[in-house]
Amino acid sequence: MYPFTYSRATDVADAVRDKAGHDGSAYVGGGTNLIDLMKMNVEQPAHLVNVAKLPLAKIEDLPNGGLRLGATATNSDTAWNEQVKARYPLLNQAILAGASPQLRNAATNGGNLMQRTRCYYFYDLATPCNKREPGSGCSAIGGFNRIHAILGASEACIATHPSDMCVALAALAPTVRVSGPQGERSIAFEDFHRLPGDHPEFDNTLAEGELITSLDLPEKGFAKHFAYLKLRDRHSYAFALVSVAVGLEMDGDTITDARLALGGVAHKPWRDHSAEALLKGQHATAETFGRVAAHVVANAVGQGSNDFKIELARRAIVRALKQAAEGKQEAGDVYLGGQ
Amino acid sequence: MTQTNHIGKAPNRVDGPLKVAGTAHYSGEFNVPHLAYGYVVSSPIAKGKVVAIHADEVRALPGVLEVFSHENVPYLAWFDKSYKDQIAPGGSPFRPLHSPDITFNQQPVALVVADTFELARYAAALLRIDYEQEDHETNLETKRTEGYAPGGGKTGFQAPPPPRGNPDKALKNATHSIEAEYAHGAQHHNPMELFTTTVEWRGDGKITAYDKTQGVYNVKNYLMGVFGLGKDEVRVVNQFMGGGFGAGLRPQYSVFMAVLATLELKRSVRVTLTRQQMFSIGHRPNTLQLLKMGTNPDGTLASLQHHALHETSQFEDYTENIVNWSGMLYQCENVKLGYQLAKLDIYSPQDMRAPGAASGNVGLEVAMDEMAYAAGLDPLEFRLRNYADRDQNVDKPFSSKKLRECYKQAAAKFGWETRTQKPRSMRANGKLRGMGMGGGVWDATQTKSAAKALISADGKLTVRSATGENGTGTYTIMTQIAAETLGLPLEAVTFELGDTDQPEAPIQGGSWTAASVGTAVKNACDALGEKILKLAQKPADSPLKDAKYDEVEFVNGQLRLRLDHDQAVVLRDVLQASGETQLEADSSALPNMLKQQGYSMHSHNVAFAEVEVDEDLGTIKVTRVVSAVAAGRILNQKTARSQVLGSVVWGLGMALMEETVMDHKFGRYVNHNFAEYHIPVNADIPHIDVIFVHEDDDIVNPLGVKGIGEVGMLGVTAAIANAVFHATGKRVRDLPIMLDKLL
């Protein structure tokens, strides 16, 4: 770990100013990802601006019927918020499927969006990695890539975004409100994270110095028909190999609206609009689900150790769609393998 | 009824309160004054040379005290012998910072010492080292035909016995036969506590090393050999340990580094490894096994052949007993066992919980399941038909063996009779259900140990032996043994361990501590008891006047005649009347070779497991495990049960998730952290029933104990693998069984 200076911001303007005033500085929320990366020398900020105590921890109703999730609200407080549980149970399930209670108690919503990939090589300075050191090469291609991408990868990087929460968010489509040296702006969630392309060093479209202040959820929460299915190498406290977030609106057994997003398969939470379009107006049958699932993975590419994910994703999509259509899921349900 | 009858009960851990109050001190918690901190720099390549270390750049940082490397390490012992510890395998032990040669990835190449930990870590990050890389080989697959039989070496290693009968012919003529290969990757011990050594500089070349180790004497002897220290110049202490599992059996490079820096700087130094470096200190080796079996028409084994190949380093022949168990667990006249090593550019493997047995047991017990299916027999029935009443490897009877009783009790508790034999024939909760079983055998060993017992005039007993406590319950069971021997309540007894100022005990491994140190503790207390009896007999009117030691007993603070309880004296009165402030006795214990030579001494177990498999997604949930263990007398039901629970968790980890993955391009482990090397968490662990089947055995040792730290792990992994087959009809032969293998 490299030495760094530290300050605690009192308001948003103060935070943005403090960060802009220090070269090579970084915001820190719960620190559950950034501090680990600093210990491994993967990140070497010279100055940390602690934003965890900013007055951005509220979860409150929006005039348009939506819900605002403050950027510094913890993952736990967000998951267990009564409004979230009642109106966005998909988000509740996704958050609870991630990490451990201790981590969720510390982790902030802003930090969750910004967390970096868990690619083994990204973490290990002894191996080349384009994301860590642009131009050095990608060790995961041709290496061990069990947790790597099958969709939207590039020749420069096949890393995945590891968040569970963000997969539900991709389906729920909030806007991300940010504040920076150039003022405030909103970014559609879908445009927040990016694919690696030739610049895997950029995980998202946030501009230098911008601070996430909230996530504004639209009114529609798919609270009746939803599912978050996470498949992983142990039943808790492991990142997703594949995860699926589904939100449906149904009229009888006809799907009138649909959202479908995948985690663990791409550099960003993978929302598939064309699959959603395929679902709309269809009967909720195994045949429909199978067709849609096959469509989602039609262009998937394996990298060796992750070849199985293509088939796993296909099956997981079918299962999640079925669960959502049945409408028996509740907030707090977390899939634990065979139970 | 007596209150000082402690053995076999379930008292709480005597060290529990210290642990929860934070007053149990671990090796990284001795905050001696003027402490400096060392941070190890590890090689990023698997093979080659260090060509330059730009140490002066970081030496210039204020607060950095020194950078140690092969370039400036002082003259140390020259011969390999000096570096060999109690359980060093054959070959040349690794010498840290000895030469510029790199022989494995993450090899320690430098130690940066600074005034603070943070500074040492930072300086280590800045240290530029130039390497010359050479081609390496870390893939066991490439060495399939280059295996060789190791020539002895490590204590406890036994080359497989020669073939018996005519295994090949018997296999050819068998009614049914199977042949299959089994594999598992490398696994690391991963104790929670990082390897840490705090070395206190006591002036005049004298040091105390607070070192995370499973054997303080082993470390002391190593340090004396390597650094040329005298007996009185080095003391090694380790009173608590946050898990060892074998990782602490050999002196680790952390202690070498800390002692080196302390002696050179004449200042106390602490060295703590990082979690990543914990993957550079030995592991359960990547192993390939070939099993061949055949049966006779009556379902008895006609032929059993088991061959294993595993990796070792370029410099040592690390060995473990993988295949030998297969010649003793079942009755079979035609047996062939083979064992080979292959050299790779890796660090030497190291004993890890039930070393060898855990690996070989998976091959044997999954093959037994395959054989049972091939022969059309229930797996339990198949084992019963092949029950071994004698150890055919050595042609001796077992000193005791209640495996049959284990099968019976565990099967009943588990409800094995509800199982239908056909794969995919059981369902529950919308999932495929499977039931499987596996059994195992482990050594019951006793090794030389010593102890000292002291009693004060007020009847407080202190017993000391330099053994270890890595969470197994040593403090508690030794306290029980001592208290029961001298008829005292547990509160009147203090057991002290883990200090080379105490009488010598062996490394804490092999499940032999209860038998070895326990017997020494009992002997020391008996020796003290004899002294007390003499004192009690001094008064002319002593009711014990002519009694011999074996005619008296210590019970409830009294010393009395066994056959006439009214003839008694109060222990404390005797001590106080003697005028002595303290009495003491030393004793040691050796196995009784004469008594034991005609027997094979082993503990046994069986595990039954139930799984539910989501057929579409491949996810496996273990829903129940029943484990029955026959390991002589159980000293403490509670700590013993905890050990078996832990063993089941280990077995489950081995079956379903544990694997250190090597990227052969870099010759480097890639998942060397707790986020990606998965060990089971609560959500993975089902209800576990533990059954102890009591065995009376006065041959193994006077206490009749066999040790339970390792045997409980056996059977479990195979039981789960077999249950997965029963559920799905898919036989996965390379562990761990992750969901993709079932898709």
Ligand SMILES: Cc1cc2nc3c(=O)[nH]c(=O)nc-3n(C[C@H](O)[C@H](O)[C@H](O)COP(=O)(O)OP(=O)(O)OC[C@H]3O[C@@H](n4cnc5c(N)ncnc54)[C@H](O)[C@@H]3O)c2cc1C
């Ligand atoms: C062992 C382990 C297991 C885990 N398992 C899972 C899992 O299964 N599923 C899952 O989803 N997650 C998992 N996580 C990740 C966890 O969810 C993230 O670490 C956490 O959400 C990050 O939040 P934080 O507030 O601690 O971020 P920090 O570590 O504080 O920051 C992370 C990044 O976000 C930036 N940042 C923080 N706040 C803001 C802001 N307001 N605006 C702009 N930038 C900001 C920081 O500069 C930094 O780059 C796991 C983590 C660990 C350590």
Ligand code: SF4
């Ligand atoms: S996949 Fe991306 S993060 Fe991983 S090594 Fe390649 S470039 Fe680095």
